[in-house]
Amino acid sequence: MRDRTLQYVLLIPAFLIVLATTLYPLGFSLATAFLDWDLRKSPRPGEFVGLDNFGHAVTESGFQNSLWVTTIFVVISVVLTVVLAMALALLLRRTGGLHTFTRIILILPFAMSPALIGVSYRFMFNPEFGVLAKGAAAIFPALEGTPWLANPDLAMGILIATDVWHWTPYMTFMCLGGLASVPRETEEAARMDGASTLRIIWEIVLPQMKGVIAVAAVLKTIFALKMFDQVVTLTGGGPGSSTETLAFFIHKVGFKWFDMGYASALAWILTIIMMAISIWYVRLIITDKKMATA
Amino acid sequence: MFKRTLVAFAATLMASSALAWEATPGKPHDGKTVRVLAVKSSQFEAHEARHEAFEEATGIDVVVDYVPFPNMKEALTAEMIGGGDYDVVSIMDQWVMSLANLVQPIDEQIAAQGTDLSDFPGAHMRHGMIDGKLVGLPVRGHVQLLFYRNDLLEEAGVEPPQTWEDVVTASKMIKEKTGKAGIALPYGKLNGQNLMVWVNLLWGNGGELFDADGQPAFASEAGAAATKQYIDMLLEHEIAPAGSAVFVEQDAVNSFKQGNSAMLPLWWWVRSQLTDPEQSTVKPEQLSFTSLPSVGDAGKTTFTNTWIFGVTQGSSDVDAATEYLGWLTDPALERDVLLDEELSEVVAVHFSNLRDAEVNARWGGMHQSAADALATAPGIEFGDDWPRVAEIMETAISSLASEEETDVMAALQKAADEIASIR
Numbered sequence: 263m264r265d266r267t268l269q270y271v272l273l274i275p276a277f278l279i280v281l282a283t284t285l286y287p288l289g290f291s292l293a294t295a296f297l298d299w300d301l302r303k304s305p306r307p308g309e310f311v312g313l314d315n316f317g318h319a320v321t322e323s324g325f326q327n328s329l330w331v332t333t334i335f336v337v338i339s340v341v342l343t344v345v346l347a348m349a350l351a352l353l354l355r356r357t358g359g360l361h362t363f364t365r366i367i368l369i370l371p372f373a374m375s376p377a378l379i380g381v382s383y384r385f386m387f388n389p390e391f392g393v394l395a396k397g398a399a400a401i402f403p404a405l406e407g408t409p410w411l412a413n414p415d416l417a418m419g420i421l422i423a424t425d426v427w428h429w430t431p432y433m434t435f436m437c438l439g440g441l442a443s444v445p446r447e448t449e450e451a452a453r454m455d456g457a458s459t460l461r462i463i464w465e466i467v468l469p470q471m472k473g474v475i476a477v478a479a480v481l482k483t484i485f486a487l488k489m490f491d492q493v494v495t496l497t498g499g500g501p502g503s504s505t506e507t508l509a510f511f512i513h514k515v516g517f518k519w520f521d522m523g524y525a526s527a528l529a530w531i532l533t534i535i536m537m538a539i540s541i542w543y544v545r546l547i548i549t550d551k552k553m554a555t556a
Numbered sequence: 557m558f559k560r561t562l563v564a565f566a567a568t569l570m571a572s573s574a575l576a577w578e579a580t581p582g583k584p585h586d587g588k589t590v591r592v593l594a595v596k597s598s599q600f601e602a603h604e605a606r607h608e609a610f611e612e613a614t615g616i617d618v619v620v621d622y623v624p625f626p627n628m629k630e631a632l633t634a635e636m637i638g639g640g641d642y643d644v645v646s647i648m649d650q651w652v653m654s655l656a657n658l659v660q661p662i663d664e665q666i667a668a669q670g671t672d673l674s675d676f677p678g679a680h681m682r683h684g685m686i687d688g689k690l691v692g693l694p695v696r697g698h699v700q701l702l703f704y705r706n707d708l709l710e711e712a713g714v715e716p717p718q719t720w721e722d723v724v725t726a727s728k729m730i731k732e733k734t735g736k737a738g739i740a741l742p743y744g745k746l747n748g749q750n751l752m753v754w755v756n757l758l759w760g761n762g763g764e765l766f767d768a769d770g771q772p773a774f775a776s777e778a779g780a781a782a783t784k785q786y787i788d789m790l791l792e793h794e795i796a797p798a799g800s801a802v803f804v805e806q807d808a809v810n811s812f813k814q815g816n817s818a819m820l821p822l823w824w825w826v827r828s829q830l831t832d833p834e835q836s837t838v839k840p841e842q843l844s845f846t847s848l849p850s851v852g853d854a855g856k857t858t859f860t861n862t863w864i865f866g867v868t869q870g871s872s873d874v875d876a877a878t879e880y881l882g883w884l885t886d887p888a889l890e891r892d893v894l895l896d897e898e899l900s901e902v903v904a905v906h907f908s909n910l911r912d913a914e915v916n917a918r919w920g921g922m923h924q925s926a927a928d929a930l931a932t933a934p935g936i937e938f939g940d941d942w943p944r945v946a947e948i949m950e951t952a953i954s955s956l957a958s959e960e961e962t963d964v965m966a967a968l969q970k971a972a973d974e975i976a977s978i979r
Contacts, residue, residue, distance in 0.1 A: 302654045302940040305637050388807070389799035390816050412801030412958045500745040501802060501958030502951055517630055518943045520654055 288533075294526035301520035308523075315527035325528060327503050328511035334418065335507060336486040339425045344479050346426060347433030348471070352463060354434065355441045365438075372431040380495030383424045387411055414504035417497050421505050424492050429485065433478050440474030441467070473546070480543040484536050508532050577886035579613035585876035586615030592880075593635060593642040595863065596622040599696055599825075599903050600646070602893045603884060610883045616876050632658060639870035643877040647692065649683035649862040650748070653940035659866035661689040665878035675887060675906045677930035680862040683938070692866030693885045697905040698823040699926045699933070700756070700858045703830060706844040708734050708818040716846045720757060720785060723819065723849055727795035730818045738795035740808035740817035741786075743957035748946030749805040750953045752859040753821055755936070757782035760851025765936060770979060772972035774949075780965045785851070787956050787964070801957040813838060821848055823861060824922060828900035847925050858929040859936075862905070891915065894923075941978055948974050 295315055298308040319325045350368070354361050371379075386394040387410040399406040411417045444467055452462050468475075490509040493499055499506040499514075506514075512532065516525030594600045600622070607618050621642070623631045629651055635642055636658040647655055666673075671693070673681060680694035704716055712733040714726040727738020742749045755765065763778030773779075790796045797803070797811045805822070809829070812820040813836035820830075824845075831840045850856050865884060867877040883889065887906040894904055894915050902919055904910050910927035939945070952971040955961040 301633065301636070302656070305639070305657045388810075390797055390811055391814060395799075407798035409799040409801050409958075412799060414958065414960050417802075497802070498745040498804065500951070500954045502955035502960045504960065514947070517633065518947055519941075520633075520943075 291526045291529055294522055295530050296527075297523050299522040299526075301522055311523065315523045316531070318524055319528060319531060324503070324506075324511060324515075325508075328506045328508045331418075331504070331506055332487065332489070332508040335422060335425075335489060335505075336483055339422045339429075339486050340479055340482045342422065342426045343429050343433055343482050344475060346430045347478065348437050348468075348475065350430065350434045351437030351441055352467070355438060365435075368431045368434060370431075371427050372429070374428065376428060376491035377495050379424050379428055380492035383420060383492075384411070384496050387420060411497060412501055414501055417501060417505050421489075421492060421496060424496060425486065425489065428492075429482060433482060436478045436481075437471065437474060440471050444470045473549070476546050477543065480539055480546060484539055484543070487532065487536055487539075577883050577888060579610075579883075580879060583613075583615040585873065585879060587617075588615075588873050588876045589617045589619060590644060590873070590877050590880045591642045592618060592620040592644045592646075593631060594620055594622055594646045594865075595628045595648075596624045597696065598899070599893065599901050602896070602899055602901055603889065606889065606892070610880065614876075614879055614883075616880060618880060635868065635870075639868070640872075641870070642868055643871040643873065644865055644880060645868055646695065646863050646865050649680075649860075649864065650938050650942050650946065652683050652692070652864065653686065653938055654943060656686050656691075656940065658868055659686075659691040660869045660871075660874070661691055662867050662874070662878050662881070663690045665875065666690060666693065666881070669878070669882040671882060671885065675908050677860075677905070677907060677910075677927075677933070679860040679930055679933040679935040680905050682935060683862045684864045684866070692864030693881055694862050694905040695865045695884055696863035696903050698825055698861040698903065699929050700752070700821055700848045701824050701827075701845045701922070701925065702819060702821050702848050703812065703827070703843060703845045704819045705736075705812075705815075705838065705842050707842045708736055712818075716844065717819075717849050718846070720760070720849045720851055724789065724793050724795060727789075727819070728793065731795065734818070736815070737797040737811065737817045739789065739819040739821070740803070740811040741789060741796045741800055741821070742803045742805050742808050743787075743790060743796075743800050743954060744802040744804045744807070745947075745950050745954045746804035748950045750957075751946055751950050752861075754782065754786045754953055755859055756848055756857045757785050757851060759857045760854040761785070762854070770939065772975045775965070775968040775972035779968050782851075783953070783956065783964050783968060786953070790957055791959070801954070801959075824926060825903050827902055827922070845920075845922065845925075847929055855932065856929060858933050860930070860933055894918070939979075944978060945975050 294307055296310055296312060298311045298314075299306075300308070354365055354368075383394075386392045389395045389407050389409055392410075395405075395408065395410060399408070410420060448466055449462050452466055457465075488509050489507045490513065493505055493507050493510045497505040499510050508528070509532065512525055512528045515521050515528060519525075600620070604618075604620050611617060628646075628648070632645060632647060632651065632655055635645060636655055645658065647659070652659075673690075676694050677697070680697040684690055684692040684694060702717070706716075708730055709716060709726065712726065712729040714729050715722075717723045717726045723739055730736055730738045741753060744750065758765065758774060758779060761778040761782040763776055763782055764773045767773040790800050797817055800808070803811070808817070808820060809822065809826060811817045813830060815837045827843075827845070830836055831838050831843050847856050848858050865881055867874055867881065871877050887908050890904055890906055891909050891912065893899060893901050894909060894912075895918060902922060904915070904923055904926070907927060907930075909915055910923045910930070912923070916922070916924050948971050952961070952967045956964060956967050961967040
């Protein structure tokens with residue numbers, strides 16, 4: 263009993279930190295989402311407006327655009343990241359010096375700050391002196407002087423590419439972990455029966471990796487939904503509003519428009535989406551564990 | 557020996573006359589601390605290096621926290637909501653109205669100090685006023701100039717352009733003769749930077765951003781002509797560097813520094829950067845400047861940028877804070893920094909310094925050009941919704957530059973409608 267009390271006492275500092283840094287801001291922003299709080303008029307929240315801030319989101323074009331942009335971004339970046347990560351994991355599952363070395367350097371992109379990635383890629387795609395822009399022009403001379411980030415589709419493509427480049431290593435390690443639990447005997451038996459590598463991957467490896475892939479995809483979806491840093495440093499949300507993700511738009515509403523009530527409502531819409539996916543994620547893990555122990 | 561003594565005496569005399577500011581007699585604020593939140597800037601660091609004189613004269617201790625520009629507005633917003641951490645804050649002109657609840661009127665204190673407000677150009681001074689009350693004094697202010705590579709213009713056989721039409725003609729010659737882009741311009745989105753060049757074309761074409769009722773007035777023939785003129789430099793005449801459609805100010809600066817562009821319309825404070833051997837290929841003897849081009853025969857214009865310093869509503873000692881403001885805005889302090897040979901600070905917000913012979917001798921007449929531009933600069937009345945207004949307009953310009961939108965009038969009308977809906 264005394265031990266149990268001590269356990270709770272020891273938890274208090276951690277609980278207080280979570281309370282101050284997570285629960286209080288969450289609660290405060292939830293309350294703000296139902297208030298009229300225009301920072302230009304007052305540094306304190308104003309009157310209760312019910313669901314007005316949420317209702318405004320339904321008709322407001324900026325939010326609708328950012329929701330569409332975010333959807334496109336999330337779908338493409340998640341699919342590409344997971345497919346690429348799985349492919350890399352299959353290539354790197356073998357043992358050997360080169361494979362180990364490759365695995366070590368593979369983590370480097372993930373170790374980079376997202377903001378720095380945005381700045382770097384902005385430089386690298388500068389048509390005047392960017393190494394990637396110049397490299398592409400060296401291979402395909404017709405691309406010389408292409409204003410890569412000035413085209414809405416190309417800008418979105420580059421934004422997605424930076425995100426895939428950033429997250430693929432981490433997802434590759436997740437897949438490598440999953441592959442380690444796939445029994446080699448099954449594969450060897452299939453190979454002895456004359457099955458091709460592709461067929462082994464498709465019919466033996468991937469079905470057993472379903473749980474890991476699902477978890478990786480859900481996790482990546484949550485991260486992709488929060489895309490902010492690279493948008494700020496790579497495209498600034500442009501050209502026009504073509505790369506304004508939801509997180510970027512919320513920041514704009516809060517800190518440029520100073521409409522804290524509306525920004526809080528939008529933040530909660532994003533939070534609810536992420537909470538729903540998180541709940542699905544936790545269920546997936548539990549199901550995956552049950553499947554593993556069954 | 558006599559000569560050296562004479563020089564030393566003259567220097568002392570000059571220094572003492574330069575430091576004209578006088579502390580309140582009796583050091584009434586002795587032992588107090590003034591906490592300052594300032595944007596990171598070498599000019600403010602130069603002020604800080606001179607704090608000792610102020611602290612000795614008043615007994616007030618000054619503590620400055622610097623915040624990089626990209627985070628400054630968030631820091632000021634946090635101070636406005638949280639309050640109480642700072643006595644004096646620096647605020648960019650475009651944010652003043654939306655941060656009205658951060659600062660407080662200081663008319664009486666500044667009047668008591670005998671500060672000559674007429675020495676500040678109206679284009680700067682107006683941003684220190686809210687509803688007729690003085691809430692801050694200009695300390696940092698910028699005008700736009702046209703920087704150019706005199707060697708490239710000479711090679712192309714063209715004179716420094718005086719109109720935007722000249723810019724196009726000269727740029728085509730420069731491209732033909734040197735292979736360089738004529739002019740580096742910002743068309744991308746960041747803090748309304750594209751808008752700051754475009755608005756000069758709007759004024760030059762006889763247009764205005766807003767009418768007398770504060771409603772958008774730029775979706776007009778003049779607005780369309782100005783916008784077409786600006787966009788055409790990129791798409792039709794192709795005189796701006798490749799990729800300019802997403803260039804923000806720093807990209808345009810980089811293009812110039814890399815030697816890829818021959819001209820650059822920009823704030824005067826960037827001058828020292830443009831020939832800094834550590835970051836630029838441009839040599840000092842290659843760099844010249846002139847006032848921003850006009851549209852045809854229309855008068856010269858410039859967008860201005862001003863940083864005011866105000867006293868916060870949460871300040872624990874308004875009198876000590878305004879005493880510091882009095883010292884900080886003393887023209888003698890500004891002159892001292894401008895003439896410091898160890899510094900490359902060009903920024904001045906006092907007519908007395910802008911027209912000072914010695915200052916102009918050191919900076920090649922740049923300050924007189926600025927004074928001339930400031931004397932007639934129309935300026936913009938930034939409302940509390942300006943950050944949002946600027947964002948709407950810069951998005952419209954960015955969309956046209958990237959050809960996401962192709963109908964100039966439709967894009968302007970869409971922006972005007974959006975702005976009207978929030979006013």
